[in-house]
Amino acid sequence: xxxxxxxxxxxxxDPNRATSMAxxxxxxxxxxxPRSQAGVDRELSRRLFILGVGYVGRFFAQHMKGQGWxxxxxxxxxxxxxxxxxxxxxxxxxxxxxxxxxxxDILKDYTHLLVSxxxxxxxxxxxxxxxxxxxxxxxxxxxxxxxxxxxxxxxxDCGGAWVDEDYPANPSTELGRxxxxxxxxWLDMGHNxxxxxxxxxxxxxxxxxxxxxxxxxxxxxxxxSKKMRLSRQYTSRVHVDDICQALRAAPREEVFEYAEDxxxxxxxxxxxxxKYPDGTESTVQxxxxxxxxxxxxxxxxxxxxxxxxxxxxxxxLRSIIEQIDVD
Numbered sequence: 001x002x003x004x005x006x007x008x009x010x011x012x013x014d015p016n017r018a019t020s021m022a023x024x025x026x027x028x029x030x031x032x033x034p035r036s037q038a039g040v041d042r043e044l045s046r047r048l049f050i051l052g053v054g055y056v057g058r059f060f061a062q063h064m065k066g067q068g069w070x071x072x073x074x075x076x077x078x079x080x081x082x083x084x085x086x087x088x089x090x091x092x093x094x095x096x097x098x099x100x101x102x103x104x105d106i107l108k109d110y111t112h113l114l115v116s117x118x119x120x121x122x123x124x125x126x127x128x129x130x131x132x133x134x135x136x137x138x139x140x141x142x143x144x145x146x147x148x149x150x151x152x153x154x155x156x157d158c159g160g161a162w163v164d165e166d167y168p169a170n171p172s173t174e175l176g177r178x179x180x181x182x183x184x185x186w187l188d189m190g191h192n193x194x195x196x197x198x199x200x201x202x203x204x205x206x207x208x209x210x211x212x213x214x215x216x217x218x219x220x221x222x223x224x225s226k227k228m229r230l231s232r233q234y235t236s237r238v239h240v241d242d243i244c245q246a247l248r249a250a251p252r253e254e255v256f257e258y259a260e261d262x263x264x265x266x267x268x269x270x271x272x273x274x275k276y277p278d279g280t281e282s283t284v285q286x287x288x289x290x291x292x293x294x295x296x297x298x299x300x301x302x303x304x305x306x307x308x309x310x311x312x313x314x315x316x317l318r319s320i321i322e323q324i325d326v327d
Contacts, residue, residue: 049110052117096126108141115148119178128185146197148186158293203236236295239310249304
């Protein structure tokens, strides 16, 4: 899991380097609410929309609902919509290639947007085909934070070397190149809208229902991709709970940045400390083909202040197996 932030400048995209996430100084300022409206404002400021509620989106939605957030999202079929609604999620069916524009219009009511729709061969990112309309909707809305879930495939084949956010992106597959192009598109959109935006690059995702344990228990034949992993010396894996933890930390940092702006505006020159009592940086310095690489997550842990729940696959698998019942 890999990410990179810039705390003081708008996003600048360099296709030869790892993509950055920035919380630029040009965010739209929001006035402090009257004290009597604080509770209402808190509720209205915690509204998350997920474009593409897949495996990660499903877990993250439940995490955020548990924190009191209003969460909605899109899925690809009526069957999936029914499943999500049974789990208490507000879901809408959306064909990303030919979306109903009225569905996208509701995005203006949300403060946080997570994009978890992969690129399609021959098309690229299907949502970015409608970028002009999306920017028009979001510009008149309440969006404060945008995150695009990408892939470590953008690094390409690194011969087993350690890679981090500063490692040059050099995708070796069509899907990897489309991922990199999508990163640029979403970050550029965030920059144009003047909001905090970020990219989170994920390795192989595993968790309950999607792990080596499930493969063994199901006794289904290995897929081609799983067979390919057997011949590789290294594989980069990330547990879904740790993805959710990183995502939760990222909107939290955006809140602290906004709070800092308010404090500095109202009490200019009165505060010298650069950290909040809980250790959070007040000026936050955020940080397809399974090619050989080892992904460093030091910046993710240090700058978002998180400790991975499952730093190794052994810990993650132990957690999963405790939840599995075999008849």
